[in-house]
Amino acid sequence: MLDLIDLEKYYARGTVDETHLFKDFNLTVPDGQFLAIIGSNGSGKTSLLNAICGDIPIDGGSIILDGVDITKQKNFERYASTGRVFQDPAAGTCPSMTILENLSIAENKGKPYNLGRGVSHNRVDYYRSLLEPLGLGLENKLNAKVESLSGGQRQALALLVSTMVPLKLLILDEHTAALDPKTQQITMDLTNQLVEEKDLTTVMVTHNLRHALKYGDRLIMLHEGDIILDKEGAEKEALVLEDIINMFNEISIEYGN
Amino acid sequence: MNAILGALETGLIYGIMALGVYITYRILDFPDLTVDGSFPLGGAISASLLLAGFNPILVLLISFIAGCLAGIVTGIIHVKLKVRNLIAGIIVMTGLYTINLRIAGRSNLPLRLDTSTIFRNNFLFEMIPDTLVPYLPLIVIVFLSLGAKFILDWYLGTRSGYLLRAVGDNDLLVTVLAKDKGTVKIIGLAIANGLVAFAGSIFVQRYRAFDISLGVGTVVIGLASVIVGLAIARKIPLIKVTSAVIIGSILYRMCLALAIRAGLPASDMKLITALLLLVILVISSERIKKAKPEVSPGRIKKAVPGA
Numbered sequence: 001m002l003d004l005i006d007l008e009k010y011y012a013r014g015t016v017d018e019t020h021l022f023k024d025f026n027l028t029v030p031d032g033q034f035l036a037i038i039g040s041n042g043s044g045k046t047s048l049l050n051a052i053c054g055d056i057p058i059d060g061g062s063i064i065l066d067g068v069d070i071t072k073q074k075n076f077e078r079y080a081s082t083g084r085v086f087q088d089p090a091a092g093t094c095p096s097m098t099i100l101e102n103l104s105i106a107e108n109k110g111k112p113y114n115l116g117r118g119v120s121h122n123r124v125d126y127y128r129s130l131l132e133p134l135g136l137g138l139e140n141k142l143n144a145k146v147e148s149l150s151g152g153q154r155q156a157l158a159l160l161v162s163t164m165v166p167l168k169l170l171i172l173d174e175h176t177a178a179l180d181p182k183t184q185q186i187t188m189d190l191t192n193q194l195v196e197e198k199d200l201t202t203v204m205v206t207h208n209l210r211h212a213l214k215y216g217d218r219l220i221m222l223h224e225g226d227i228i229l230d231k232e233g234a235e236k237e238a239l240v241l242e243d244i245i246n247m248f249n250e251i252s253i254e255y256g257n
Numbered sequence: 258m259n260a261i262l263g264a265l266e267t268g269l270i271y272g273i274m275a276l277g278v279y280i281t282y283r284i285l286d287f288p289d290l291t292v293d294g295s296f297p298l299g300g301a302i303s304a305s306l307l308l309a310g311f312n313p314i315l316v317l318l319i320s321f322i323a324g325c326l327a328g329i330v331t332g333i334i335h336v337k338l339k340v341r342n343l344i345a346g347i348i349v350m351t352g353l354y355t356i357n358l359r360i361a362g363r364s365n366l367p368l369r370l371d372t373s374t375i376f377r378n379n380f381l382f383e384m385i386p387d388t389l390v391p392y393l394p395l396i397v398i399v400f401l402s403l404g405a406k407f408i409l410d411w412y413l414g415t416r417s418g419y420l421l422r423a424v425g426d427n428d429l430l431v432t433v434l435a436k437d438k439g440t441v442k443i444i445g446l447a448i449a450n451g452l453v454a455f456a457g458s459i460f461v462q463r464y465r466a467f468d469i470s471l472g473v474g475t476v477v478i479g480l481a482s483v484i485v486g487l488a489i490a491r492k493i494p495l496i497k498v499t500s501a502v503i504i505g506s507i508l509y510r511m512c513l514a515l516a517i518r519a520g521l522p523a524s525d526m527k528l529i530t531a532l533l534l535l536v537i538l539v540i541s542s543e544r545i546k547k548a549k550p551e552v553s554p555g556r557i558k559k560a561v562p563g564a
Binding site: 074077083094095101105108109116117118119 | 412423427
């Protein structure tokens with residue numbers, strides 16, 4: 001379970017450009033929930049993810065993951081139990097290393113990176129069995145460098161490697177935004193399948209409203225650091241695309257855009 | 258023949274140094290100027306310790322460790338004090354100049370005629386038949402440089418080595434793997450400068466004198482060897498990059514030897530060294546961007562959090 005309590009975040013604090021993005025921001029994501037976050041640019045979606053992962057400092061409040069206060073932990077310490085897939089398909093894997101090497105290095109997360117062999121060849125069959133269901137043929141090119149793969153293939157691989165070890169939290173940071181519509185669909189289906197299979201507590205930021213509606217058990221909409229829409233379960237099922245588009249339009253009118 | 262033998266020997270010694278530059282420049286993506294100080298650091302330590310009667314092999318090890326420490330200092334200045342990588346290297350390189358002078362006690366320190374080195378000791382002379390004696394230094398150097406190459410190859414295949422390769426490739430991934438990318442960089446710089454000082458020690462043991470100007474242009478020679486090596490590795494598919502870098506270093510030495518043979522005075526060496534790097538850079542495509550393969554065209558540039 002992820003708990004954000006009274007989060008405070010300023011940008012350019014103490015200058016004329018000061019923005020007080022999060023004021024007493026509270027959010028709880030229960031175990032196993034798949035939360036989708038939408039919102040316009042500057043609404044605080046990415047800041048929220050970065051605050052959870054420790055990639056930006058916060059100015060107040062606390063972040064609790066499974067009962068552990070992680071507010072003071074450095075980013076790499078938090079990633080011990082958190083996985084993240086980025087918008088950039090190149091960000092989730094090492095381009096100059098092979099698929100096999102990438103899978104090996106990812107599976108070792110949480111264990112020491114010592115002088116043991118990087119690739120354990122008795123794991124190859126297991127890796128093949130992970131890659132096969134993707135239907136991308138990656139199981140037949142374990143020794144191909146990742147830089148030779150397409151964006152979609154890389155993102156599928158990034159999803160796979162980020163969920164290879166047990167996680168308390170999975171962060172999806174607009175992870176389909178750089179892909180073509182067909183690949184987006186495939187990636188989202190894979191995401192959904194992995195999240196359900198492993199019962200992962202997941203926070204997904206997306207600009208794709210259809211994905212936000214179709215996938216996940218809860219949807220929130222952010223605006224200037226506030227949650228202006230929060231629907232789950234049956235209420236979320238009842239939402240249609242027009243509702244959300246109307247909300248986006250209202251926001252725009254309100255702010256004179 | 259002697260010139261070729263000489264170029265081969267120096268090429269192999271500098272090849273070990275180039276392996277260090279390969280780690281920083283190519284794997285870590287860190288233009289490390291520390292090497293101009295850590296190569297003579299190994300030399301200064303070796304000259305003084307050998308004169309004090311230390312075991313030559315122990316001297317090699319001590320030089321390696323001293324080089325590691327120099328790399329760690331550069332790493333800490335860059336990672337912890339957040340100084341730009343180029344500047345961090347310059348700071349340590351400059352500081353090492355004085356340290357090297359202090360260690361050696363003066364700017365030129367030749368070994369005595371009876372000082373034993375890894376190339377000249379009773380043990381070796383008893384082992385080797387007389388006919389091989391002229392090739393003894395070459396044999397020792399081949400053994401050491403291949404040893405360094407195989408150990409580095411082995412290390413890059415370990416989990417720790419994977420992390421090192423990953424940090425230069427995509428340091429964000431290292432963070433997501435719950436490892437401090439700063440520590441990984443410091444380890445890489447330590448190993449790299451350890452190798453460079455190790456090469457400096459072999460150099461002084463071979464040519465039996467330390468000189469304070471020994472390190473000038475080390476980074477240039479290292480870069481040239483790495484770039485030639487990478488070009489070779491691209492042309493010959495199955496060759497390991499580490500082997501190619503050592504071959505690159507030998508080729509580079511051969512070119513210098515040719516220039517000297519063509520009648521240029523030895524005092525022109527550094528200018529030739531520099532110009533040769535320029536020529537290699539222009540011929541290969543390493544000028545503006547490194548020859549790292551292009552990432553997919555659809556790649557989105559995004560401010561990377563926490564980078």
